[in-house]
Amino acid sequence: MKTPLYEAHKKAGARMVDFAGWEMPVQYIGISQEHRHVRQKVGLFDVSHMGEIEIRGPQALEAVNYLTTNNVPSLKDGEAQYSVLLNEQGKTIDDLIIYRRAHDNFFLCVNASNKPKDLAWIQDKTEKKFGNQAIVEDVSSRYGLLAIQGPLALSVVEKLSSVQLSAMKPFSFLEISLKGDSPKGIPVLLSRTGYTGEDGFEIFVPWEKTALLWETLMEAGRSEGIAPIGLGARDTLRVEMKYSLYGHEIDETTNPLEASLGWIVKLDKGNFIGKDELIKIREKGVLRKLVSFLMKDSGIPRQGYSLFKDSTQIGVVTSGTLSPSLEKAIGIGYVTPSLSKVGTEIEVDIRGQKKKAEIVIAPFYRRRENHDIS
Amino acid sequence: MTFPDDLKYSKEHEWVKVEGNVATIGITDYAQEQLGEIVFVELPSEGEEFAKEDVFGVVESVKSVSDVYAPISGRVIEANDPLTDGPEILNEDSYGEGWIIRMEISDAKELKELMSAKEYEAYIKEESE
Structure with a gap:
């Protein structure tokens, strides 16, 4: 599979590799150089391969809270949280970010390689427990995703926004339009999150507008020295932060308590899948x-x-x-x-x-x- | 990419330069480009003996670990120690300062099995298609 930026990456000299069935840029000029560019200036990543799943309906909140370990009722509209999906054995099906648009509308961003499995799991568990009170939909093909990361990311994105972004808290998001080629602009879900340890944003954009947003950001960031960054540097950046990567630190043999993810496990939030097992693990201690x-x-x-x-x-x-x-x-x-x-x-x-x-x-x-x- | 005519090439992307009974061995321009930034090199010790196709060293990029295979059999008479502190030399000058070892050739007949520059160029063209 190809993201809308496949041609742009090749033109920029990227070396493409297969990642979870997607042709993705692993590097453009060199992993270390790209890595340092993000630490010092600003870099732009195409992560459109990531999966997106929506859960909507009167019991959407209850469903997301039941499926994941973090405290979903504590989220306000426009807030996001990092979490994990567990199976009944307390083992990790995937890690994800949950965005609350409204009490009856949640947006989940999951790993590309796990999306089919996550979707089947979420649909099955939600239908059994909540019936038609919570509807699950795979919207991955509708959204591209760009990450702009680095100390200068804010000043680049602010040029395209009519609202002030500096006050946005980490893990908050806005659904706004960024200045593009038309008066209406480019509609985005702009989230102050990332996977690098730097300030920055992850920007969900309609699939067909992904290339336009990429060009717009590259143009807006010219004076900041913005550069495209491949998945190679994305990996070294996250390792320096000790952020987990599915298939490395976490998988279906690990539980979140041993993976230093106890901070996203809220045992007092009500029932959720894997909770009983985690209580036992907490009592016995991790191995x-x-x-x-x-x-x-x-x-x-x-x-x-x-x-x-x-x-x-x-x-x-x-x-x-x-x-x-x-x-x-x-x-x-x-x-x-x-x-x-x-x-x-x-x-x-x-x-x-x-x-x-x-x-x-x-x-x-x-x-x-x-x-x-x- | 360059492939000097005075070198012989292996399928594992090593080059061999023969002077008398001594072979200087390194990795090709194609190999270093495929690996990307080389950040670590593990060299054999002087006196170690390797048969053709034995692993005699390791080259690591940021992302990957690659074995380096002996293109011919022989005994190591010198390893290019500066690579230990400056692995990037392999990217910058793979046929020159980036040589990896010098070997005493134990079976000159094996040299015939290596490719010429032209043959190697055709080989990688085929491999990358």
Whole structure:
């Protein structure tokens, strides 16, 4: 499958790869350079492959609250939250962002690779419990999605908006029109969210307007030095923040409590799928914990490599890369809870050699805040 | 992309330069371009022996790990240590400063199985189609 920007990516010199059946740009000029560009200036990502699902109806709120772990009733109109879908065993079907448009209208953004599975699950569970009081619809083919991320993202998007955006809180969203080629503009769902650790927006746009919005943002951001960014840098940016990626840190073998996602599990919010199992896990304690580690010896940790302490295997690497910000090799992985403390020295088995690493506080990278104290 | 005429090429995208019984070995311009930014290189030690098609080193980009295969059999007489601190040399000058090892050739007959520049160019054209 191709997003509306396939030709634009090829023209911009992107190397295209298959990602969950989509032809997506992995890089344009180089992953590290693109990564640093987002940290220092502003970058534009095409993530139109992501899936979108709407849940509408008088019991939409109850349905979303039942399907996911975070506190949906606490959301106001125009607010979004990060959450996970669990199965009855408390294992992770997917992670997602939930947007509340109104009490009877929710918009979910899910991983491209999981969309068919999520949709079948959500439809089945919703129909059984809520009947026609909550209607589930796959709207993925109607929406493109662009992410504009970096310290200069706000100043670029503000040029296209007639409302002030600086006051928008993280995880809030607006449904507005951005200035485009016609007087009506480009209708978007503009959300102050992202997957990079930088300020910025994720912008849902009608599929057929995706290319127009891309061009409009590239043009508006010219003086800020906006550049297109591939999925390669999207991955290294999220690893530096220790953000989970489905298929790496989380999947149908992991529960959110061991994956450092306890903050989005609200056991006192009413019943939800997976809750009983999570209560048991909380009582017994988790069997492993997700940690971040910095390599002390040379070598780059990669998914699937084993983690050791004193020649005993204590866990496994879920993600690893050379951090373009730190210029050091970093990793994320699961370890035995008793060995998960910051400062613990561990070893990574890299092609049969034990290489030293140290567990560190996440994230690996913190953005500089604007309030200068000097 | 360039493919110097004085080199021989393997299907695994290594090049070989023969001087007497010594072969200098590296990865091709095509290989470095496919890998993207190279950020880590693991070199063999002097004296290690490899048979043709053995893995003698590892090259890592930001995203991926790739083995480097011995295009011929031999014993390592020198590894290009500067690559350890400057893996980007492989991207910048893959046929020059980016050489990986020098080997003492143990079976000169194996050289005949390698491709010429022309053959290699045709081979990658076919492979990328």
